[in-house]
Amino acid sequence: MINLANPPATRPQGREALQGALLGPDPLYKQVKHQLVRSLAEGEWKAGALLPSEPRLASRFGVGISTIRAAIGELVAARVLARRQGKGTFVPLHDDRLSIYQFFHVVRNDGTKQLPVSELVSLSRAKADDEVADLLRLPRGAASAQVFRLRNVLRVSGVPVVYSDIVIPATLFPGLNEATVRKGGTTLYAVYQSRFGVSIIRTIERLRAVKSDTAAARIFGMRSGDPVLEVRRIAYTFNDVPVEFRRSRVDTRQFHYFLDLGRDT
Amino acid sequence: MINLANPPATRPQGREALQGALLGPDPLYKQVKHQLVRSLAEGEWKAGALLPSEPRLASRFGVGISTIRAAIGELVAARVLARRQGKGTFVPLHDDRLSIYQFFHVVRNDGTKQLPVSELVSLSRAKADDEVADLLRLPRGAASAQVFRLRNVLRVSGVPVVYSDIVIPATLFPGLNEATVRKGGTTLYAVYQSRFGVSIIRTIERLRAVKSDTAAARIFGMRSGDPVLEVRRIAYTFNDVPVEFRRSRVDTRQFHYFLDLGRDT
DNA sequence: AAGTGGTCTAGACCACCAT
DNA sequence: TGGTGGTCTAGACCACTTA
Structure with missing residues (x-):
């Protein structure tokens, strides 16, 4: 059988370099998660800011939307990010x-x-x-x-x-x-x-x-x-x-x- | 457009009664989660016991495997259940x-x-x-x-x-x-x-x-x-x-x- | 080799929010 | 009305365990 849904060699082009994408054993969503944390640490999205939408992040990283959701999901569980339906995904403020x-x-x-x-x-x-x-x-x-x-x-x-x-x-x-x-x-x-x-x-x-x-x-x-x-x-x-x-x-x-x-x- | 993947009126027959499946606003995976906890509380799976596999649970509840995985995933996060790749899903023991x-x-x-x-x-x-x-x-x-x-x-x-x-x-x-x-x-x-x-x-x-x-x-x-x-x-x-x-x-x-x-x- | 959970994808609809 | 996250599905392959 051939996996038509996920051809590993035919991934989109514009993807950001993902740490160990071809070498390391880390699953894709963990790598994406790590990249998101790195961007947060570098201040790409400041406190209170809105992150790009999930489809946008998916195409930026060249992964499926579910993969992005898995990464964000773990960050939300750790309270590093916050999601609000209809609004978007935020860097939570320490004020509420x-x-x-x-x-x-x-x-x-x-x-x-x-x-x-x-x-x-x-x-x-x-x-x-x-x-x-x-x-x-x-x-x-x-x-x-x-x-x-x-x-x-x-x-x-x-x-x-x-x-x-x-x-x-x-x-x-x-x-x-x-x-x-x-x-x-x-x-x-x-x-x-x-x-x-x-x-x-x-x-x-x-x-x-x-x-x-x-x-x-x-x-x-x-x-x-x-x-x-x-x-x-x-x-x-x-x-x-x-x-x-x-x-x-x-x-x-x-x-x-x-x-x-x-x-x- | 019609959702061919998830026709709400054409769900499998053998599903267990899910609390408020047609009335309540709770998402499916929350209902499944609640049913799993109920079975645990009733002792259907004793401490250390292996739960049925995810495909088996999916057909038992008449839902997709991803829905079962979402329910189990939250229970694992709360340490109510434990998953081991290749083995199955367990009721964790207090001995380790x-x-x-x-x-x-x-x-x-x-x-x-x-x-x-x-x-x-x-x-x-x-x-x-x-x-x-x-x-x-x-x-x-x-x-x-x-x-x-x-x-x-x-x-x-x-x-x-x-x-x-x-x-x-x-x-x-x-x-x-x-x-x-x-x-x-x-x-x-x-x-x-x-x-x-x-x-x-x-x-x-x-x-x-x-x-x-x-x-x-x-x-x-x-x-x-x-x-x-x-x-x-x-x-x-x-x-x-x-x-x-x-x-x-x-x-x-x-x-x-x-x-x-x-x-x- | 067979069975399990782990990962990943594509795509549909729903619920909510702003305009 | 259009965009967002939330839910749900079907299905593929991978990695691990056991026999």
């Missing part, structure tokens, strides 16, 4: 409620979700210490290991709930200052995205119960030594490039950290 | 490493993952209090609110790391005793599955930092009042039916709770 709750898991003890209000406490420039330099994949002690350091308090209904110490590479956020942070967006990640084109799409977190230090105790209005939840987070943009390290302390007396593992069904 | 780590997120501070050893401390029968009865959707104070209560210590390399208080409905686990728990499987969820046909596929967790009580302090070898991580979990089987509530305390001095949000890309 859904995106915010993707990385904000602190809810009231009764289960109520409420958006926090962020207050910048301080912003300074420094050189990353070795530990943080390693986490952010910056050269140890070099001049290019320059970072911004931010301190942050999140309040819900005026009550301070999260106190964070944030480190980001200076090279990725040129000209960052207090005004940029305060007026740049509803959340810090919205600022990264709208002002500097850096989209956070993945985080890794490590949680511990620790004794509060004096600074945290003062902010939260508790005794020094009382238990607080410590969250160490590394945040990544496309291609698993780390762009932020933060250490947060959460007052879990009236709030808690909420996790839903294995939604859908 | 991958499945265990799906619900066990405690890792050593250096990042090393190691399987814990479970020790049953006590098992008793009781009536659920109102709060737990509500969580497990049991009638408050009724005779059918009978539950088993288990206490558990998890050790890694002999070091006690997690101390849990577990409540499960007695009706779902008839004849449960200490020997069943000790010999039933590598983890408690493996026991639920292999001995009682109850597959845990989803959990909801709430995390807090709290002061250790005397019991936890004794087990962990710390001072009473030292911070420990408290995890309250509700575990669900198919169709979001809750089957377990547990409150765990984690000693996060040498270990921490690890989260990877938004894998893939």
